[in-house]
Amino acid sequence: MSATEVDFYELLGVSRDADGATVKSAYRKMAMKYHPDRNPGDAEAEARFKACSAAYEVLKDPQKRAAYDRYGHEAFQQGMGGGGGHHGAEFSDLGDIFETIFGSAFGGGASGRARPRRGADLRYDMQVSLEEAFHGKSTQITVEVAATCDTCEGSGAEPGTGKRRCELCHGHGKVRAQQGLFVIERPCPTCSGRGEVLEQHCHSCRGEGRVDQEQVLDVEIPPGVDNGTRIRLSGKGEAGPMGAPAGDLYIFVHIKEHPVFAREGTALFTRVPVSFTVAALGDTLEIPGLDGEKHSIDIPAGIQSGKQLRKRGAGMPVLQGRGRGDLVVEVMVETPTKLSSRQKELLREFRETETGEECPESRGFFDKLKEAFGG
Numbered sequence: 001m002s003a004t005e006v007d008f009y010e011l012l013g014v015s016r017d018a019d020g021a022t023v024k025s026a027y028r029k030m031a032m033k034y035h036p037d038r039n040p041g042d043a044e045a046e047a048r049f050k051a052c053s054a055a056y057e058v059l060k061d062p063q064k065r066a067a068y069d070r071y072g073h074e075a076f077q078q079g080m081g082g083g084g085g086h087h088g089a090e091f092s093d094l095g096d097i098f099e100t101i102f103g104s105a106f107g108g109g110a111s112g113r114a115r116p117r118r119g120a121d122l123r124y125d126m127q128v129s130l131e132e133a134f135h136g137k138s139t140q141i142t143v144e145v146a147a148t149c150d151t152c153e154g155s156g157a158e159p160g161t162g163k164r165r166c167e168l169c170h171g172h173g174k175v176r177a178q179q180g181l182f183v184i185e186r187p188c189p190t191c192s193g194r195g196e197v198l199e200q201h202c203h204s205c206r207g208e209g210r211v212d213q214e215q216v217l218d219v220e221i222p223p224g225v226d227n228g229t230r231i232r233l234s235g236k237g238e239a240g241p242m243g244a245p246a247g248d249l250y251i252f253v254h255i256k257e258h259p260v261f262a263r264e265g266t267a268l269f270t271r272v273p274v275s276f277t278v279a280a281l282g283d284t285l286e287i288p289g290l291d292g293e294k295h296s297i298d299i300p301a302g303i304q305s306g307k308q309l310r311k312r313g314a315g316m317p318v319l320q321g322r323g324r325g326d327l328v329v330e331v332m333v334e335t336p337t338k339l340s341s342r343q344k345e346l347l348r349e350f351r352e353t354e355t356g357e358e359c360p361e362s363r364g365f366f367d368k369l370k371e372a373f374g375g
Helices: 008-012 020-034 044-060 062-076 086-102 130-134 278-280 341-353 358-375
Strands: 122-128 138-148 163-165 174-179 182-187 197-198 210-221 229-231 251-254 260-265 267-275 282-287 293-300 308-311 328-332
Touching: 008 044, 020 044, 020 251, 044 062, 044 282, 122 138, 122 210, 130 251, 138 251, 210 229, 251 267, 251 293, 267 278, 267 282, 282 328, 293 328
Parallel strands: 122 251, 267 328
Antiparallel strands: 138 210, 163 197, 174 182, 229 251, 260 267, 282 293, 308 328
């Protein structure tokens, strides 16, 4: 049976509007049923198997399927999209069987050749001060990476030489091995799945196409970065082997601890000690900010220790946005430890004149004590 004698859809037992999953499932059943290892010596089963493989080769590809739907078998005659010669078709069919049954992880696609492997991404950890995180900064870093070899320009070949087809896999990039009922395909160990080998390795990189070297890179730290902010430098990671694209470099930002301010998102927090007279009478404090400005904070009369006051727009900048967060000041009322005689005398006079209205919470507490203990 020849694949050109029977309609491909009829051969696989599917309708012309069947989706890709249906076509794949039908082909799997046919391939398992008519595989030569399951039908030793059966020439008809072998012919059926090859015909089904050829049909699936066309119907699984949207472009080939569209050409077949329009022109039929003529679309693949005399080089009209039929691909290479007989050896290449047979190699592809066997690869499709294994890929269909076990998935593409063991294959590499119908072409067989391995795609260029992109270089690895790299990580760089950078510490910046809170002031630098506020204002942003331009800096330079030095990293050691596998960079493209200047001698061969990443090709891996000695200048003046080139590449030739791999003799082991004949340029397909895969080799086959029989295991029971199945033909297993794996990347060619000689060319690593590329289908080509170098005529002569570059003396600088020994055929890798890359060499280890230090690179000095310019880095822009934007205002508002925070712990864990990730800055991506595209193409500044490890160069790919044999001229493959380079990976990326990711800079992870870490903020150093500040002696005055703590940070939560775009908010800045600080604690300000005030005397008990300021807490009682009220005042206005000036807090130096990271922006170099002095921010006025009004202390209301009678404020209690631990009370937080907020200054809008005096915090950290919004990363890659507009505006700023808030400055939050926590008031800590200090009790004096050294008093002059006159100060003690004034405090005693104040105590004698207290009515309880000055500290209602304290008065309420002692009232509860008297009630509880019958005092």
